[in-house]
Amino acid sequence: MSDIHLKLDRVNSGYGDISILRDLSLSVTKGEVAAIVGANGAGKTTLLETIGGLIPVNSGSIRFEGEEIGRVKAHLLPGRGLALVPEGGRLFPFMTVRENLELGAYHKDATKNVVERIEWVCDMFPILRERAGQFAGSLSGGERQMCAVARALMSRPRLLMLDEPSVGLSPLMTEKLLSSVVELARQENLTVVIVEQRVTEVLQIADNAHILDHGQVKKSAPAAAMRSDRQIQEAYMGL
Amino acid sequence: MTALLNILAIGLLLGGIYALVSLGLNLIFGVIRIVNFAQGEFVMLGMYGALSASLAMGMDPYLSPVVVMPAMFILGCIVYRFILRPLQGEPMMQIFATFGLLMVIENGILGLTGGIGQNVSSFISSVSVRIGPIQIGLPRILVLVLASVATAALWWCLRYTLRGKAIRAVAQDRKAARLMGIDVEQIFMLSFGLGAAFAGLAGCLLAPLYTLSPQIGMNFIMPAFAVVVLGGLGSVPGAFVGGIIVGLTEALSGFYLDPALKHAVLFMVFIIVLVLRPAGLFGVSGAEEVGLREQS
Numbered sequence: 001m002s003d004i005h006l007k008l009d010r011v012n013s014g015y016g017d018i019s020i021l022r023d024l025s026l027s028v029t030k031g032e033v034a035a036i037v038g039a040n041g042a043g044k045t046t047l048l049e050t051i052g053g054l055i056p057v058n059s060g061s062i063r064f065e066g067e068e069i070g071r072v073k074a075h076l077l078p079g080r081g082l083a084l085v086p087e088g089g090r091l092f093p094f095m096t097v098r099e100n101l102e103l104g105a106y107h108k109d110a111t112k113n114v115v116e117r118i119e120w121v122c123d124m125f126p127i128l129r130e131r132a133g134q135f136a137g138s139l140s141g142g143e144r145q146m147c148a149v150a151r152a153l154m155s156r157p158r159l160l161m162l163d164e165p166s167v168g169l170s171p172l173m174t175e176k177l178l179s180s181v182v183e184l185a186r187q188e189n190l191t192v193v194i195v196e197q198r199v200t201e202v203l204q205i206a207d208n209a210h211i212l213d214h215g216q217v218k219k220s221a222p223a224a225a226m227r228s229d230r231q232i233q234e235a236y237m238g239l
Numbered sequence: 240m241t242a243l244l245n246i247l248a249i250g251l252l253l254g255g256i257y258a259l260v261s262l263g264l265n266l267i268f269g270v271i272r273i274v275n276f277a278q279g280e281f282v283m284l285g286m287y288g289a290l291s292a293s294l295a296m297g298m299d300p301y302l303s304p305v306v307v308m309p310a311m312f313i314l315g316c317i318v319y320r321f322i323l324r325p326l327q328g329e330p331m332m333q334i335f336a337t338f339g340l341l342m343v344i345e346n347g348i349l350g351l352t353g354g355i356g357q358n359v360s361s362f363i364s365s366v367s368v369r370i371g372p373i374q375i376g377l378p379r380i381l382v383l384v385l386a387s388v389a390t391a392a393l394w395w396c397l398r399y400t401l402r403g404k405a406i407r408a409v410a411q412d413r414k415a416a417r418l419m420g421i422d423v424e425q426i427f428m429l430s431f432g433l434g435a436a437f438a439g440l441a442g443c444l445l446a447p448l449y450t451l452s453p454q455i456g457m458n459f460i461m462p463a464f465a466v467v468v469l470g471g472l473g474s475v476p477g478a479f480v481g482g483i484i485v486g487l488t489e490a491l492s493g494f495y496l497d498p499a500l501k502h503a504v505l506f507m508v509f510i511i512v513l514v515l516r517p518a519g520l521f522g523v524s525g526a527e528e529v530g531l532r533e534q535s
Contacts (some may be wrong), residue, residue: 052418053413053417054417054418074417074418075417075419075420075421075422075423076420077420078418078419079420080422083418086414086415086418087492090412090414090415090418091415092407092408092411092412092416093411094407094411095404095407095408095411099404102401102404102420103404103405103416103419104419105406105420106401106405106419106420107419108419111401111419151419155419155420181252
């Protein structure tokens with residue numbers, strides 16, 4: 001777990017003239033589950049969307065597997081091994097679950113063995129098999145998140161980014177979803193970056209955690225150390 | 240009874256024409272969310288394309304889609320790439336640009352032809368078919384049949400091919416589509432090109448039925464807007480059914496009320512449907528909002 005898989009170096013990005021990420025630097029090693037925590041407006045979603053190519057990098061560098069991806073267009077990144085599950089999942093509501101999964105394998109390197117891949121993600125989330133012919137917009141909150149994660153996995157990513165996967169889910173469903181993702185990460189040596197408001201839950205499954213504040217990484221440490229840090233408990237875990 | 244059957248047949252066949260013209264308009268609006276005011280002019284260009292193919296190569300207008308559709312597809316791609324794409328993010332400006340395009344095309348053809356009406360004939364132009372008590376011209380039947388085939392083909396492609404699914408995905412959520420690896424700009428260009436190609440097809444099939452003039456596109460564009468809204472924005476089967484409804488409404492009101500009132504009646508029906516069912520007959524409630532999701 002020593003090789004750096006994703007490295008952000010003094011990244012600045014935002015919307016138009018408004019800068020959200022300010023000289024942000026961060027490293028994630030291969031196979032690591034990294035949690036990004038912070039208050040509302042700290043820049044967590046902006047961070048994921050900048051890595052995912054949806055928000056342009058104004059300056060600095062983002063390297064994935066040693067290659068610069070900071071200026072690569074969003075639609076080319078699934079082909080480079082990155083997948084982002086946006087907040088709320090953003091499934092295509094008037095398409096079936098199966099069609100959503102098929103679109104997850106849209107980029108040319110993922111179009112082979114799509115049927116087998118769908119079976120594989122359905123083994124992980126069996127409810128999707130039952131809902132395969134149903135419009136994604138008719139799924140419950142938990143099913144929607146599972147479908148969104150499954151759709152992202154269809155592209156065979158090496159880096160999976162999840163933005164607030166617990167939104168709208170019960171604590172039990174959140175735990176189930178997060179543990180499935182972690183199990184997968186261990187099995188497939190997948191690197192996972194999770195942005196999450198439920199700090200207690202995410203620190204239990206993550207290897208390392210990074211606290212974001214005003215667009216900068218304020219602190220990085222092993223998740224276990226963060227869990228026992230009194231300041232973190234008071235500021236983010238409501239203890 | 241024979242009169243009613245005749246009117247219904249005329250309405251149905253007119254509906255086929257409107258359905259064909261609306262298909263491309265609906266695709267462009269459904270995916271790119273641009274109201275293309277120049278769509279009627281694309282139909283007119285298709286008609287002149289059929290005329291040119293007939294004059295230059297002796298090609299029958301019903302065979303001319305083989306050359307006219309690819310040419311219109313390329314024209315549509317060029318229009319999107321060099322006129323509409325630079326205005327992305329400014330939907331009102333895009334609409335004004337299509338209106339400007341309407342004037343450029345119409346006046347361009349006016350300059351080239353001097354505004355003289357021209358006719359294209361096909362070897363089936365004078366053939367008619369008797370169905371029971373009514374006599375129908377074969378070209379009109381052909382328009383209805385090919386409108387049905389084109390609608391079914393487009394629906395099938397959107398439903399079952401990966402590229403078709405990508406078009407639907409872009410129509411529903413552009414940001415999520417990008418995250419799937421879909422080149423949204425390329426899908427926009429493809430959709431606009433396809434919309435123009437369908438207008439070209441409509442032009443070729445309608446060329447033997449009308450006297451060609453640079454202003455003829457205006458005859459189709461207003462009913463086509465009514466068709467798109469009635470059928471449901473972005474719905475392919477909706478464009479077809481909407482076309483038939485508009486054709487029948489025009490034919491029945493023109494015969495039983497007054498020909499001068501046919502558009503008034505049509506747009507009364509249009510307003511009533513809009514009030515009662517804003518998503519249109521085949522539109523999904525809420526699809527409009529979802530389709531407008533941007534990179535927010």
